[in-house]
Amino acid sequence: MENAPLFSVKVTVNGQLFEREVEPRLLLSDFLRHELALTGTHVGCEHGVCGACTVLLNGEAVRSCLIFAVQAHGQEIVTVEGLTPDGGREALHPLQEAFREAHGLQCGFCTPGILMTLIPFLQEHPQPSEGEIREALSGNLCRCTGYHNIVKAVQLAAETLRHG
Amino acid sequence: MKNRYIGKPLRRNEDARLLTGQALFVDDVHIPGMLHVAFLRSDHAHARIGSIDVSAALERPGVVAAYTAQDLGDYWQPGPLLVPPPPIKDIVFHACTQVPLVRDKVRHCGEALAAIVATSRYIAEDALDDIVVELEPLDAVVDVERALEPASPRIHEHIESNLAAHVVQEKGRYETAARQAHRIIKRRFLYDRGVAAAMENRGVVANWDEKSQQMTIWDTTQAPIPIRNGLAAMLGLSESQVQVIAPFIGGGFGPKIMMFYPEEVLIPWIARELKCAVKWIEDRQENFFATTHERGQVHEAEMALSEDGRILGVRDVFLHDTGAYDPYGLTVPINSQCTLLGPYRVPNYYSEFKAVFTNKPIVTPYRGAGRQHGVFVMERLLDIAARELEIDRVEIRRRNYIAPDDFPHNHEIIYQDFAPLTYDSGNYLPALERAVEMIDYHKFLEKEKARLRAEGRYAGIGIVSYVEGTGIGPYEGARVTVEASGKVCLVTGVGTQGQGHYTSFAQVVAEQLGVEVSDIRVITGDTREFHWGTGTFASRGAVVAGNACHAAAKAVREKILKLAARLLKVPEADLVLEGGRVQVKGKPDQAIQLGDLARQANPLRGAVTPGTEPGLEATAYFGPERGATASGVHAMLVEVDPETMMVEIKRYVVVHDCGTVLNPMILEGQIQGGVAQGIGNAFYEQLHFSDNGELLNASFMDYLLPTALDVPPIETDHIETPSPLNPLGVKGAGEAGAIPTGALFVQALEDALSDLDLEINEIPLSPQRLFELVEAAKLERTVVS
């Protein structure tokens, strides 16, 4: 199809309102990365398995490779950049801090998606068991860590978040 | 002197950037006006090209250019042979390397036929449909054994068969050993293909700036400097005109050391043709075809043993599936051949392999790089020998270990670095004993197993040993500079793919200079910053680049002490470096900040003393005479559901010896990650090809990477036997976790299913395959009884 009409998308990302004209087929992952230059959201498989592109849509974790940008019209999105509005210069989010402390990342490519999966998970499960953590992580693939230290990082983060 | 930084589990310098989404990966590079490339890839594994017509694609709005092999002119060249064959007597080797775009014949599915350049990747993919290809499908060569039959179709017509290489290495006389043997164990072993599946696919961005005549390339490579050198030569540019940057890389694991990938050759060329920036990012589907594979081998092996279970000799003849081309030479099968010997005394060894071309994607090293296969064969032979000779599995290993006073131990064959396979150091028994203790081996076999069995549960234990030749040459370099701020800059040529180089290398430098690790800025993988080196591969970063960092830091330390001694008017021996300053021992008020020293070493007026250099800076190189041999023991407990054949790993223990540990936290991460890949390789991941050579499971839906629920917690401990071959005493650790897992997995499964006398001589397994093997074993028992 030639010259598909463009659609206007107004979307709040990390608290900021953006307005862009996009082709309807543009994936939300590409929109965030290439239209909004929020390259912290990574793309690993584009078929909804690896979880690297996970972002929050109205507070819930979703695969941004399985949503069209036009569908985000009028919605609220949070990406990994939204966890530290100053880019982490002052302080990391407690979850990020825990990942650093427990060596929960190596190459770091899957990490943003894992963080975004865990944010709502920890809200829903402030005291998660190891089994719950592993199940929560099972929709995000990591090829470097063997998950062991990610689990430790989540336990650490849960503790910090509980005790402030 | 007690280490201040080396050996400490320090948090990583690079993490803040990675955790906040601020780290630059190749696909994050954005240049105004940048164009995007998609490749048309062959659905056929073997086909002769008639014609490729891109004219309709060029009509599509948004398409800027389209290229086939014909358009490349003299730039079209098969890639270089990366690793020439080692100097082994009577070696046969046919180099057939990959091409940028197929010109005459497709040799594996997914091989690139044409490139489309467009204003977006979406449009570039649209235009792939517009290309008209006429080709004649040919019978595909898929099975590695049938590939050598005279009637097999030939993949490279200029050589007389599909034989890529034939290598024989021999130590002593196996036949003599076999004649004296009490028992000979003979089996056939299979190891099938998988992919590395780094979470980040490959990608290249190239920007040709016509005004400055500069080419800048961002590449997901593990080897930016050789890429720069090669591309400059191919493009007819000076090396100073080409900058290759390997920024943050989302996992390497070996396939990203392969060069030159066709896309790596084409994207810079297109950028220069079009005088602009061009991006190609591999998608996951492409990654299954266009990035290299590993692991396909078929072994026919035998072991000659004495009555008390001592190895008298081993004979192994194997086929190695190299895929459609062999640009990486013989590294993988040579590693299989050499690593088979493991930590054992093997007085007589006959090893012969044939590397074979098939119509499948190219095989190059992937984490372990052939070592898995050797370990699998050896450990399986020992397991079977133990069973037949009624010796405990741990005991037969103990009896055959090389003794601690038998190092260096020369195995008298040639290793992948072309040097004789000589183990520099090792001490194997303590690791075995520690692993036995940690997993409670004896208690499990004496009590637990029977207790669980009485409950109807099938649990089993496994324990295996391995060695890994690591840290091979030729060399790496590093430059250390103390800046006027007092902070330190460390630059090295190797790239980094998650190994924590920003921290572990900084620890090595901090040790010498007495500055905080967080005050050391590490730069890796940018040829403009450092342009001598080879790359990150073969578990060599810490060994080779680490020691180069050490040498450069030591040289800077000497400069610091010399200058400070002059300024503070005390002998150098009276000075200490700590807290970012030089201080007279016992006199904290007599001190000078490193930043001040750096300024004094680089004055704006006056003269630098003749014979000295300005600044507090040094560049150093390190090249080991040969590799350092790491080793370890892995043990596991598994439970098998006898009805569904689903397997649960209950415990996994690793006792590892990689010499001096730079950062135990990073080291454990490397091991845990390696084991996870090993588990994937053993039970989840397998590539399935059709008879036509099509890959049937090129997606993460059907190629199963283990998840957090599939990888158990990994319990680790360390033995430190420092390498005498480098000043830090380090050995490589990157691949170790992945190497023995397959052998361990099958041993533990056999133990769990020991009621059936099941013998498993293949990897990867799956519940489905296990079901078949168990059914066959049951049937055999019925027939026998």
Add this chain to the structure above:
Amino acid sequence: MKPAAFDYHAPESLEEALALLNEYGYEAKLLAGGQSLIPTMNFRLARPAVLIDLNRIKELSYIEKNGSGLRLGAMTRQRALERSELVANHAPLLHETMPFIAHPQIRNRGTIGGNIAHADPASELPAVMWALDGYLKLQSAAGERRVAVQDFFVGMFTTDLEPEEMLTEIEIPAMFPRSGWAFREIARRHGDYALVGVAATVRLDEAGRCEDARLVFFSVGEGPVEAQLASDALIGELPGDALIETAAALAAEADIDPDGDIHASADYRRQLARVLARDTLRRAFERTK
């Protein structure tokens, strides 16, 4: 892996959506949660000319009591079902199944209607709805009809839906007293499509004899596969281990005729089916007490 271009419509009401569907018919694909459709589009295995996005139609998203049963709007997110107390209380089999469907990130988008209408033979919800004797409301601009789940699935990815029709509501009847249920699947990894799965519902009469039994498998055929011979063996009998074993063996050996693929051979699927049938029947009968 970028999707091909399409015309995009995002109606705000059901009426508008049905009008669009009436206009485009075969050319159009309905976009519900998109968690199966968009990957297929990214692989360019699906190239719909027109996408009608149902995500803005609020009226299609609800979980309501219907007597002692439930009515579920087709665009209700799977995650909402998973968290719903109504579902937990009135359709416990559905509640038990939800965590096995992919992962939370997928269930946050995926809808019940989208899943059922996609008719993936490896999907959990069609089999579960079958076992629950569910009804489906199919609407078009011309009107509506109510179809039993058992009559809805025609084949692999094929349903009774006409091109201009849309699944708008799923009706789950009330559970009878003395009913039991169970769900189990075996997948290579948690969240994957199952190698084999089964949903079981049973009901006892006052004397404790099995009055009704449904054993509905998925991933063993072209769609949900009901084990009729197994049911026949159970009905009228007093449940017990031997009976359950017999029924499970009948289900695995006679009722289903699975194919093999790279993940599981037909024989292995039968073996899993037998184990799953046995375990779910046991559990379901336990729950009648």
